[in-house]
Amino acid sequence: MTCDDARVLMHGHLDGELDLVDDLEVQRHIEECPRCVSEYAALRAMRTRLKDDAFRFEAPAALKEKIRRAIPASTTARANGYQSRRGAWVPRAVRFAVPMAIGAMLALIIAPRTIAPALNQQLASEVVASHVRSLMATHLMDVASTDQHTVKPWFNGKLDFSPPVNDFAKDGFPLVGGRLDYIEGRPVAALVYQHGKHVINVFMWPTAGTATGAERIETEHGYNVEQLTVAGMNCWMVSDLNQLELDNFANLIRTKG
Amino acid sequence: MPDETKAVDFDRTFLPHMDAAYNLARWLVRDEHDAQDVVQEAYLRALRFAGGFRGGDPRAWILAIVRNTAFTWLKRNRGPASPTEFDEQMHSAAGEESGLEADAVRKADGAMIRAALEELTDDFREVIVMRDIEGLSYKEIADAADVPIGTVMSRLARARGKLARSLQERIGKDRIAKEPA
Numbered sequence: 391m392t393c394d395d396a397r398v399l400m401h402g403h404l405d406g407e408l409d410l411v412d413d414l415e416v417q418r419h420i421e422e423c424p425r426c427v428s429e430y431a432a433l434r435a436m437r438t439r440l441k442d443d444a445f446r447f448e449a450p451a452a453l454k455e456k457i458r459r460a461i462p463a464s465t466t467a468r469a470n471g472y473q474s475r476r477g478a479w480v481p482r483a484v485r486f487a488v489p490m491a492i493g494a495m496l497a498l499i500i501a502p503r504t505i506a507p508a509l510n511q512q513l514a515s516e517v518v519a520s521h522v523r524s525l526m527a528t529h530l531m532d533v534a535s536t537d538q539h540t541v542k543p544w545f546n547g548k549l550d551f552s553p554p555v556n557d558f559a560k561d562g563f564p565l566v567g568g569r570l571d572y573i574e575g576r577p578v579a580a581l582v583y584q585h586g587k588h589v590i591n592v593f594m595w596p597t598a599g600t601a602t603g604a605e606r607i608e609t610e611h612g613y614n615v616e617q618l619t620v621a622g623m624n625c626w627m628v629s630d631l632n633q634l635e636l637d638n639f640a641n642l643i644r645t646k647g
Numbered sequence: 648m649p650d651e652t653k654a655v656d657f658d659r660t661f662l663p664h665m666d667a668a669y670n671l672a673r674w675l676v677r678d679e680h681d682a683q684d685v686v687q688e689a690y691l692r693a694l695r696f697a698g699g700f701r702g703g704d705p706r707a708w709i710l711a712i713v714r715n716t717a718f719t720w721l722k723r724n725r726g727p728a729s730p731t732e733f734d735e736q737m738h739s740a741a742g743e744e745s746g747l748e749a750d751a752v753r754k755a756d757g758a759m760i761r762a763a764l765e766e767l768t769d770d771f772r773e774v775i776v777m778r779d780i781e782g783l784s785y786k787e788i789a790d791a792a793d794v795p796i797g798t799v800m801s802r803l804a805r806a807r808g809k810l811a812r813s814l815q816e817r818i819g820k821d822r823i824a825k826e827p828a
Binding site: 397398399400401402405407425428429431432433434435436437439440441442444445446447448449450453454456457458460461 | 657658662665666668669670673674682683686687690691694746747748749751752753755757760761764775778779780781784785800801803804807808810811814
């Protein structure tokens with residue numbers, strides 16, 4: 391990477407807006423280039439300064455009131471209506487959630503032998519699609535950090551569960567970040583690991599099943615996918631790593647996760 | 648009552664972003680009273696066009712309207728806009744000037760930062776306000792400022808580079824002024 395490239399890309403790095411590959415490359419460049427490292431430090435310092443509330447103008451109360459009054463029809467209903475209308479969203483959400491939960495439970499009860507492979511296949515495709523998406527420039531890591539104590543708390547409040555987050559750098563699989571993703575229509579934790587130049591996405595979400603180590607390895611669109619259940623988490627790993635290496639990684643997750 | 652539902656949705660969707668709207672307007676027109684006029688006008692326009700809101704990020708949507716209203720207002724009241732296109736071409740590379748130092752940036756006081764930010768061209772100032780002060784993502788900035796997402800990062804790079812260099816110059820001048828003769 392040239393300095394000219396790095397001096398643009400370091401902004402995306404600073405803002406957490408780069409895809410994994412560029413992100414790592416620019417970070418490597420910054421670490422090695424004395425000019426870019428000082429430029430990056432200056433940009434970080436400036437961003438910290440600008441975050442100060444002193445630079446954010448708040449709308450005057452009178453203006454807010456004027457705008458509120460200018461909006462017709464709802465003015466009188468707002469004071470008490472706001473809350474109840476908010477509340478009205480909950481049953482609607484429940485109306486969606488209940489059939490989905492029942493469906494999921496039925497699937498678990500009926501599934502074991504007959505439907506399981508089909509379900510698995512569909513999930514595998516979904517997981518691979520998420521993996522591919524994450525490698526394109528569009529999405530990124532939401533939190534880029536090799537520190538499990540940064541990544542794990544980041545999920546707090548974003549998910550209704552706390553995924554196990556471990557760094558396996560010692561074993562050749564460093565943690566590089568995490569993000570939120572959607573699988574089966576629900577938000578899940580996605581942890582990003584690296585092995586050499588290969589990226590591994592680990593998707594995790596709680597499962598009702600208690601079986602551990604019920605893993606399956608499959609190949610889907612040229613990616614290897616491995617699934618296992620560990621510590622009450624449904625855990626899917628996707629990578630272009632070969633099956634043996636991915637399985638080594640899965641073993642780390644199973645034993646330490 | 649279709650009118651009411653629309654108004655209620657409008658309340659809940661767009662009114663929480665009045666501070667964001669005002670902040671952007673205030674930085675663009677650089678005057679308290681003018682900014683209030685701009686925001687009020689923008690919200691009335693938003694109300695008129697709310698039917699055209701097709702989901703997506705409501706903050707980016709309202710900021711796009713604020714921004715257009717502000718630029719229209721500036722053109723009407725203060726003549727032609729700052730020569731941003733020309734400026735962007737002049738500085739196509741990320742920077743050929745002196746390197747940046749974190750220390751100089753840290754030494755800058757609030758008044759210096761404010762002045763330096765106000766001196767930036769509108770395009771540069773707005774992208775810094777949206778990203779660093781308002782915290783919008785690149786995607787949201789692309790939507791609000793109506794530029795391709797690929798332009799956001801390069802514009803931000805030039806804008807931040809200019810701001811930091813301007814701060815360094817100000818610090819330098821300040822230091823010379825304070826030195827005993």
